[in-house]
Amino acid sequence: MGAHESTRHAEPGSERRPRSDAGTGERSPSERQERKKKVLTQGTSSMAQSIADAIVLKQGGVFLVTEQGGAIPLRGEHGFGLYYHDCRFLNGYTVELDGVRPEVLASTAEADHAGVFRLANPRILMREGHIMSEHDVGLRWERVIDADATAVHENITVHNYARSAVDLEVKLTFRAEFEDVYAVRGLMPEALGKHHAPAASDEELRFSYDGADGLQRAVTIRWGCRPDAIDGTSALFRVRLPPGHSQPISLVISLSESSGGTPADRPAPSCSGADVAAAKRRGEERLAAQVQERAHVETDSLLVNRVLARSFADLLLLRTPLDHDTFFAAGVPWFTALFGRDSLITALEVLPYQQTVAVDTLRLLARFQARERDPWRDEQPGKILHELRVGELARVGEIPETPYYGSVDTTALFLILMARHAAWTGRLDVFHELRENVDAALGWLSSPEAHPEINGYLAYDSTSKSGLVNQGWKDSGDGIVDEEGQIAEPPIALVEVQAYVYLAKSELSDLFERAGEAETAARLRREAADLKERFDRDFWLPERGVYALALVAGGHRAAVCSSNAGHALWAGIADPSRARTCAERLLSESMYSGWGIRTLAADEKAYNPMSYHRGTVWPHDNALIAAGLRRYGLDREARTVFGGIVRAAMHYRMYRLPELFCGFPRAEHGAPVRYPVACHPQAWAAGAVPYMLASLLGLEPEGFERRLRVVRPILPRLVRRATVRGLAVADGRVDLEFRKRRGDAVEVDVLRVEGDVDVVVEER
Template structure:
């Protein structure tokens, strides 16, 4: 599968660059969580031989050879087809060069199939999504305009690719072009939809400091960008997560705020406008809470899925506070921080009012809607288990989230001082100190010399050995006298593969190196651990981890750091990287990981 995108239009092809769902199930043209077109194949009056396709972040260019007349011994026509995403449109340009001794008349058309299909149906995440028709073929080779309409939305295709003919004189080059313009018009008041802009994305400001981010990753980052009226916002991953995700974008901000402050500002701005102002148990919304996910697919707009604006994330609000302060620390942009003060205060009030379900000083989650049952970063239903494989029951207090809470308290102390509220600043300083003391007592597993991955509904430590406690180093919540034991365990054979740190120890009952969260390796997970290693002075360990992740990038089939990969060790695979089959590529916080690797190598 290959993907290119610029703006809101995303195109998925097979590995050869062919847009046809017969060859690649996900192939097609997508806009705002809907597949509009599942086939777009070039047809010609002359038989053409396909040579190769060049891929870029916003376009593909395919090259062909043909004969001006049947039966002549040599190819004498060269054709190139450039498909370029731009805002909400796909531009198609055909270039013909003739080496014939006579004038060549050549015509083209596109075999296009329109299907207006929910992205969840395409992905088939689970059986409930199959209630939507798996394919809705509405037009083959549509006329100049076509639309599909329901009570909720109107989807349109405007087609100017219906007449593409050229007359090319000997030795000359001629071009012809047209476009497909897609449109989605939502008939209800949707905050996210009103934010979107139909323009192409803007260039990314040059990164001033030396980094490993090459032109490929910069292209990937531009591909992920979603144009909004508040600036370009980075989507989470392609092809399935080309939308706003709270945790993903905020962690990317933490990874890159020192190098990409303008993007960080856009991230914070968009989240202030999506921040909840009401309670809704179906969508897990609470006043002050930062959004987990936004969607414009048919199932979500109809309320059959809760993801139109979904808040089932226990950590995004904490990450928002952390990133707000880090942005100010890097930029001294007082005017911006003052402009989002109300959102920061609302996020702080959410912590005080809603986050601690039983007033024990820890943040827990207990799902109330039909969305995610696990609302921390490892959001698979089976990701929080005891060492013997039993699933922990909610309310759950994840270990890394308490670290984020500690960090957020410290950030709020500094922000309240900035806002000239000394009384509140003192309160948050006391809360941070108390949390650190209690955390190092309640989450520490004496028998394991390690931290529990969570506390369950009975406040029992969940004793599985995971990567999650590694995040706590970044936040500073780990007592100095326990940091070395934590780091030693992270780099032990049960967690360290030689490529990176596993999500779950190989000694645990639920360990599976091919699972999503129970034994795989996630680069972003490792990047947050790297930041913590640097913070606590374990710089050589940070460099070791950075070097090993670079090996992953070098061995990955498209030279990217993937979303995740198999947790099999280097020795188990004789040095062969085993990829995860449905990993997003490109993926936002894996791009951010490359920048963290740069910092670790310089540590």
């Protein structure tokens, strides 16, 4: 990459330095082997402390991850903190009462941007020698994220519930080290720039850092009322309260970035209880406007309703702006960034309810589509990105995510979302707008010069020194294995990638036909049909009753039973004669934990129920498989998958499905076993239950015909009635009600039709 191209993918107004290595960035065969041995695992880290019970607040690009009581530990390696632009600005923040941490009573974070924590004093030996009984003093700690001001407003109200006056010290202590998210995860060295000594006064406490990327980052804490003392990075407030009285402590935490050594020219937000309320109100208004954009679902099951409500709330939380578009950030805290695969699959899951983010996602990914060959970033022309980072390590070129293109499946998923969006909207405008990007993506899929192939199948083999060893959705270094339990040797042609290519070409052919390009449409159909025929011959494992995980170096099959095979059902590439056998294997005891389908069968040699990709359960994986089961008429099996995932959600705080959970059998544990550093909320996990429900209801759009087909609708076992309001098809909207009759039969009532759209119900 030439120097003149160094800012091509940088944020507007920023500059990104060339990467630090002076060579090509290409990985030699010996380096590939060494990289493979290290088993770099996407999504795991060296964190010693679990974030499974973390409280998450987010608005726009600012997010906060805390312990249950609202604090950020001052010591130890952990993932808690206040983050912005791939940097953890604040990595410590505690509250103490007379030198003692208060007890946590409750924490609420129902809204994405606001939370309330209830704390109380433990039994305290006061400095005067007397003992304060437990729970004499209560704290109500309210915080609101204001993304427009890049700030967090806070109000800590201290209340005396004792029958006598109290006199105590409230101590707020902060720590800021400005770590890049890769350093937080333990994947890269510590920060490269210069930390300045904290500057404290009775008006504010300021931390600042001069990054190696030329940006000065700062955290400024301003007090609503002056502290009684400042001790290093602690502010001390003396609280004297008669019985039944309260005292507020207000503050605002501001984040800033500036270049050229000049402090950011931004007015300081004020801090008071009124400012907290105003910031909260603005956030609620923003949320209300976004809620109006989507269809609404309600059932007669309290559990399903709560899981759906949490899912949609998390999807709103994860909507993140980039320039004038928004996308679903992959997950908090590790992947709050634009990820091609995650953002695309989440947009696909949400399409039945909301189509706006899909358009934004397509435009963003088209803007960053690869235009040249760069081994450092696994970039080839036409490829859709894997990951875009904007932090210090990316800006100085220490990591290739600027963006990085090491995904073998995102390009096909980009085309699938394009086609599915058109099917719902009945319009070709996005297809025409991004036509050059569509052609480039198809060119990459069909070019053996652009990527490795095995027997004509799309494969991968990263050459980047810092790239991912595995480049499908199971992108951990040990995620793809063979029947002997050994890590598979690249190049690797994954089963689901071939399925995605088939689906992309099949569905795009219709758009080309409608655009008057019959020859291109016919060619794509021929290529899809040829792929389907070869696929069944080369991937089916008759002795195991499932499709192979992959073809690997030398054309050998990775003859293991994995969840990847279920994606072949989702895409429709599976031969109908294989579908039931494949489904039986996926729902067998070795694959189905009782909570969901495992990523790898328990009878495989590489199985580990605690491994990121070799035995855990991923909600989005199950959602795609459930939709695939429905495609082949396997309704009972699809409903089983839905039920398992919903029951799992019941055991998580606020019914929030995490990125993944461990694959231990349900019979052994009364609740799913948590994966300690899983992202939550996580985008495609949040989209899983809404997507599965739409699939069970049989919603199949034919927007160009201004028609919605409701095909073989079924309801989950927990549900006898479901209502969908505001379902957008073409230029119309539809309200539907689904009711169980005898047995599993479902009756569909069309409650309302707005605009020119027809509803056709196709029962069994």
